[in-house]
Amino acid sequence: GYVYAHQIASAFRPSRQGKAHLAFLAVTSVWLVVAWYFWSSPVLPAPSWKPAPEAAPILGIVELLFISVGLPFLLLSSTGPLLQSWYAHLDLSKHNKPPYFLYALSNAGSVLGLLSYPFLLEPTFRLKIQSWIWGGSFAVFALSCAVCAWQVHRSRAEKAHPIEDSLSPVDATSETPPRRWLWFFLPMSASVLLLATTNLLTQDVAPIPLLWVLPLCVYLLSFVLTFHGPWYRRAIFHPLFAITVALAVISLFRGTEMRIISQVVIFLSVLFAACMVCHGELARIKPPARYLTSFYLLLSAGGAAGGIFVAIIAPTIFPTFWEFQLGLWATAALLIIVLFLDRSSWLHDSKPDLLIPVGFLTLGLVLPQYVAHARLIGRAVGNFAGPR
Numbered sequence: 128g129y130v131y132a133h134q135i136a137s138a139f140r141p142s143r144q145g146k147a148h149l150a151f152l153a154v155t156s157v158w159l160v161v162a163w164y165f166w167s168s169p170v171l172p173a174p175s176w177k178p179a180p181e182a183a184p185i186l187g188i189v190e191l192l193f194i195s196v197g198l199p200f201l202l203l204s205s206t207g208p209l210l211q212s213w214y215a216h217l218d219l220s221k222h223n224k225p226p227y228f229l230y231a232l233s234n235a236g237s238v239l240g241l242l243s244y245p246f247l248l249e250p251t252f253r254l255k256i257q258s259w260i261w262g263g264s265f266a267v268f269a270l271s272c273a274v275c276a277w278q279v280h281r282s283r284a285e286k287a288h289p290i291e292d293s294l295s296p297v298d299a300t301s302e303t304p305p306r307r308w309l310w311f312f313l314p315m316s317a318s319v320l321l322l323a324t325t326n327l328l329t330q331d332v333a334p335i336p337l338l339w340v341l342p343l344c345v346y347l348l349s350f351v352l353t354f355h356g357p358w359y360r361r362a363i364f365h366p367l368f369a370i371t372v373a374l375a376v377i378s379l380f381r382g383t384e385m386r387i388i389s390q391v392v393i394f395l396s397v398l399f400a401a402c403m404v405c406h407g408e409l410a411r412i413k414p415p416a417r418y419l420t421s422f423y424l425l426l427s428a429g430g431a432a433g434g435i436f437v438a439i440i441a442p443t444i445f446p447t448f449w450e451f452q453l454g455l456w457a458t459a460a461l462l463i464i465v466l467f468l469d470r471s472s473w474l475h476d477s478k479p480d481l482l483i484p485v486g487f488l489t490l491g492l493v494l495p496q497y498v499a500h501a502r503l504i505g506r507a508v509g510n511f512a513g514p515r
Contacts, residue, residue: 129427145213148272149276152269155199159265162195169262176191177191206272214229226416231353231355248260309461309464310429311432313405314406315430316433316454318430318433320401320455323451326451328394338391341391346402349399349405364403371393371401375394397455408462437450
């Protein structure tokens, strides 16, 4: 979806982008109508489409997802950056408000959807009714996109230039190659920590149903706070990150000696602090509007790379669960790189805040001890249970 949004925004003027997106909307809507005709539901496949028992279940599930929700998902994922690009060209730009606040609203909607489905929609409605609710919501979404595309066409936005935000010195050079790499690696580090924390909580701490919702809410909430308003402050979240990392290391050392609720709170706290650092620094170096779609493309690619690392690469190369520790190290290393590139940071100040370097020094001293401790545990577990 982000690739589509970037390509269409780069290749066409805004009015033609609207026409192309409307054509995509029409094709997707026709696809859902056809699905309704054959399945009696816009997204739920008929029982005959279920994979055979002897078939590979993963391939069958992927095939069903691609057929049932592939086009709608592609369209939905592309709409966020595309609408922000249109906003940057519209007459709304006279208010000189950057389009990135729309990304915060998008993630706020994701939080509401994440919380409302398992606690409100799923217990209240049968699956068939849920599919119809989704289909009706998609129709409203399609009409809203059509209105936006028409507004872009009426405004003759192709004659306007995207608004350029009131750039800080950091923002003014945010599209340079070193910072483009940060657009990828900062969200990748946050994604690694999200999945690693989720695995840690649900597999090692407390296998509680729906516990996975909490880390994902924390992750999405950090996007809302960092991309909407001046919520991210280095003087607060850098020390908070160092403190929560120290608490997490203590919790990992003590293990079952600590209460479950204490471990959950500590690991969620370090995830929140790390995501605020990664996404806050990402928001600080967000580019002018003309680089908007490439920014989101690299952001999404970094998030996907983090997921691939935790789900596929790490289990094959590590003897035990190292992803959480590596995520903390990566976040600390990226933070140092960001501060080094930012000439206005405390790293270049003659009187830096002492709490922050002390925190990183503590991190550097304690984590190697934990690594040695974890290696012994990993060997013991490996001898008992076999390879990971």
